[in-house]
Amino acid sequence: MPQIAQLAETYSSQIFWLLVFFGIVFFVVGRGMVPRVMETVSQRDTQIANDLAAAQAARDKADEEEEAWRNRENENRAKAQAVVSEAKAQAAANSEKKVAAAQKRLDKKLAEAEVRIGDARSAALSEVEGVAAEAAQDIVKRIAGIKVTKANASKAVKGAMANG
Amino acid sequence: MAAEEGKVDPMKQFAIEPMLGSENWEIAGFNIAFTNSAMWMMITTILLTLFMVGGMKRELVPGRWQMMVESFTGFIDDMLEANIGKEGRTYLPYIFSLFMFILFANLLGLLPLGLVGVHPFTFTSHFTVTGVLAVMSFSIVLIVGFWKHGFKFFSLFVPHGTPLWLMWLIPVIELISFMVRPFSLALRLFVAMMAGHVLLKVLSSFVIDSVNAGAGYGAFIGIPSFTLMIAISALEILVAGIQAYVFALLTSLYINDAEHLH
Structure with missing residues (x-):
């Protein structure tokens, strides 16, 4: 086993060179490079963390804006609804009024027409009475040879018409 | 057996040989020959540094290489965070160097460079090397422990809820298990x-010897051995x-003991 057989001759060289080269590794790699590598890593980590935070903030802001927009939208919609319903109510009132006016006009016309009809009827009736009275005078004169006055005849006709 | 035939000696791969005529280099009477072991330490250092340099572009969106380097540092950082807590990051340079140095050394030692005539040398298979690494980790534990807690650090040897009548035994056991740590780290x-x-190496000697002994031996011993070698190579990775x-994990656990006691 050379490790033991050569121990006496080689231990000092082994220890010396190990200390030399491990020393180089420790000071150059361990002290010199590792901290900078770690620094790079931590820089990247902070950068990533910052970017993530920024993204989160932007997202929150977007959410907030959306919320505000939604609120505004809802308000506008409610406002529009109110305008629409008001307009509807106004229109309904207007048309009611118009209908009422038209109804009144119609009622008036109807009443006038009824009055006219009543007038025409009574005119017609009195004409019929006149004709009937004259006819009754003629009939009595011809049949009985009696002259009946117009007043009597119309009185008799009126009586007959009231009964019949 | 193989050594007698002069073909494959499974232990030869661990032999240390001075290179470039450096066998007589000395500092204060100690030999510091630049050996094949030292050369592979150098190769490990260079490759590890190059690997890390590839991850130093510091781009916001990492490329593949940078991603790889960052996943290694992140891996060790997470381990320290989990085992030691917030103070763990202080030890990141050391634990990371330790982990990557050992990992690269282990993996480089497995490269099949023998095919092109270079002999990879796994310096982590020498207890002089692993011992130094373990002693370094253990020293850090001791230094941190006494620095932070002073003599209270000795309370590490008295776990919570130790009954008074066991006070003569438990600290001794704890002390022994504490002192064994560097050895277990290094030996493992x-x-x-x-x-x-x-x-x-033994399996490869089976393959070579059986093939040399004839086609029948090669088919019945060589092929299964070779198949097993492939599987074992995967296992070795x-x-x-x-x-x-x-x-690295045990070092961080020991450091956690030093940081927080029990």
């Missing part, structure tokens, strides 16, 4: 790496990662 890595490499992870 060294043994795991060595065992895998020896096993691969797993072990390379796991051992590096275990070393």
Whole structure:
């Protein structure tokens, strides 16, 4: 086993060179490079963390804006609804009024027409009475040879018409 | 057996040889020859540095390479966070260096570079190396422990709820288990790496010897051995990662003891 057989001759060289080269590794790699590598890593980590935070903030802001927009939208919609319903109510009132006016006009016309009809009827009736009275005078004169006055005849006709 | 035939010696891969005529380099009387072991430490260092440089572009959106480097640092960072807590990040440079150094060493030692005539050397299969790493980790535990808690650090050896009449026994057991830590750290890595490499080498000697002995032997011994080698190589890649992870994980657990006591 050379490790033991050569121990006496080689231990000092082994220890010396190990200390030399491990020393180089420790000071150059361990002290010199590792901290900078770690620094790079931590820089990247902070950068990533910052970017993530920024993204989160932007997202929150977007959410907030959306919320505000939604609120505004809802308000506008409610406002529009109110305008629409008001307009509807106004229109309904207007048309009611118009209908009422038209109804009144119609009622008036109807009443006038009824009055006219009543007038025409009574005119017609009195004409019929006149004709009937004259006819009754003629009939009595011809049949009985009696002259009946117009007043009597119309009185008799009126009586007959009231009964019949 | 194989050594007698002069073909495959499963232990030869662990032999340390000075390179470039450096066998007589010395500092204060200690030999510091630049060996094949040292060369592979250098290769590990260079490749690890290059690997990390590829991840230093510091782009906001990482490329594949940067992603890979960052996942390694993130992996160790998460482990420290889970085991030590907020203070864990202080130890990131050390634990990361430890983990990557061992991982690269283990993986480089497994490369089939023998095909092109280069002999990979796994320096983590030497307990002199793993021992130094373990002693470093253990020293950090001791230094942090005494620095933060002073003599209260010794309360580590008295777990919560120890009955008074066991006070003569529990601290002794705890002390022993504490002192064993650097040895278990060092031996675990060294043994795991060595065992895998020896096993691969022994199987490869089976393949070579059986094929040399004839077609029948080659078919009945060589092919199954070769199949097994492929499977064991896959297992060794797993072990390379796991051992590096275990070393780093146990070090961080020990540091957690030093940081927070019990």
